[in-house]
Amino acid sequence: FMILGVVLCYLLEIIIHNYFHHSHGGHWEDKGASTKRAKAVLEKKDNQEKQKISTIAVALLGDFFHNFTDGLAVASTFTLSTKLGLVTTIAWFVHEIPHEIGDFAYSFKNGYTYWQALGCQLLTGCGAMIGCFVSLLFSKNATIEMVALSGGTFLYMSLCLFLEDMRKTKSVVTAIVNIGFIGIGLMSMDFVAKIE
Numbered sequence: 001f002m003i004l005g006v007v008l009c010y011l012l013e014i015i016i017h018n019y020f021h022h023s024h025g026g027h028w029e030d031k032g033a034s035t036k037r038a039k040a041v042l043e044k045k046d047n048q049e050k051q052k053i054s055t056i057a058v059a060l061l062g063d064f065f066h067n068f069t070d071g072l073a074v075a076s077t078f079t080l081s082t083k084l085g086l087v088t089t090i091a092w093f094v095h096e097i098p099h100e101i102g103d104f105a106y107s108f109k110n111g112y113t114y115w116q117a118l119g120c121q122l123l124t125g126c127g128a129m130i131g132c133f134v135s136l137l138f139s140k141n142a143t144i145e146m147v148a149l150s151g152g153t154f155l156y157m158s159l160c161l162f163l164e165d166m167r168k169t170k171s172v173v174t175a176i177v178n179i180g181f182i183g184i185g186l187m188s189m190d191f192v193a194k195i196e
Contacts, residue, residue, distance in 0.1 A: 001145040005069075005152020013160075016061060060120055063103050064127040069153040070096065071131020076146035079136070087193050094188075100125075 070092050078085030100121055107117035135146050166178050 001148035002152035002155065005149045005154075006156045007152075008149075009153050009156035009160075012065060059103065059106060060124055063121075063124040066099075066157070067124055067127030068131040068134075069150050069157075071128035071133075072135045072146060072150035073131075073154065074128070075132040075135035076143060076150055079140075079143045080147065083193070087189060090192050091189055 074085065074088055074092055077088040103124070104117050104121050107120050108114065112120065131150075135150070138146055166175075169175055169178070
C-alpha cells in the first residue's frame with residue numbers, strides 16, 4: 001500500500017502535467033507586418049495569461065491532493081492510537097501553516113484578490129476533510145493499509161519535491177544545514193511522542 005501511494009502520486013503528477021499544465025497557442029493569418037506584430041503581442045499576452053491561469057489551477061489541484069493525503073494520514077493514525085494521531089496532527093499543523101501561507105501569497109501575487117485567494121485556500125482545505133472521511137470509511141477494516149497508503153504519498157512528495165530542491169544546492173554548508181533541519185524535525189516529533 002505504501003508503494004501504491006507512491007504510484008498513485010506519480011500517475012497524478014503525469015496526468016496533471018499532460019492535461020492541465022500547458023499553454024494554448026494560436027496562429028494568426030499574415031495580413032501585413034504591422035498587423036502581424038500587433039497580433040503577435042496580443043497573442044503573447046493571451047498565452048501568458050492562459051499559462052498563469054493554468055499554473056494557478058495546477059497549484060490549487062496539487063494543494064487539494066496534498067491536503068487530501070494529510071487528511072488520510074491524520075485520520076488513519078488516530079484509528080491506530082490517540083498518541084500517534086496527536087503526534088501526526090502536531091507535525092501536520094507545524095508543516096501546514098507555512099505551506100498555506102505560501103499558497104495564499106502565490107495566488108495573491110498572481111492577480112487574485114484577497115478574498116479570492118482566501119476562498120481558494122478554504123476550498124483546497126476541504127481536501128483534508130475528504131481525506132479524513134475516506135480514511136475513516138476504510139480504516140475500520142484496513143487501518144494499517146490506510147496509514148501505509150498515506151505514508152507512500154508523503155514518501156513520494158519528499159523524494160520528488162523536497163529532495164529535488166535540496167539537490168540543487170552546491171554548497172556543503174547549505175547541505176549540512178538542510179540535514180540539520182531534517183534532524184530537528186525528527187527530534188521534534190520524537191519529543192512530542194515522549195511527552196504524550
